[in-house]
Amino acid sequence: MKKFVSGFVTGTTITVATLAGLMYGVKKTVIEPMEEKENMVNDNRRKAMRKSRAR
Structure with missing residues (x-):
């Protein structure tokens, strides 16, 4: 579960930065x-x- 959360956060961060x-x-x-x-x-x-006004 920890790997999923860290991957999700990393992916979201990269997407937002892009x-x-x-x-x-x-x-x-x-x-x-x-x-x-x-x-x-x-x-x-x-x-x-x-x-035009000066003339």
């Missing part, structure tokens, strides 16, 4: 670049609005 690493990787490769692009587009939009 899922956390996967989520971190997806965040770095997919989500953050999209947010950076959105911020860049918004900055360009603000600059264009300022230029």
Whole structure:
């Protein structure tokens, strides 16, 4: 029984660590670049609005 419990705990820990690493990787490769692009587009939009009002 002791071997089962230790194996179960080890397996659960490894699974949770793997899922956390996967989520971190997806965040770095997919989500953050999209947010950076959105911020860049918004900055360009603000600059264009300022230029159009200055004329």
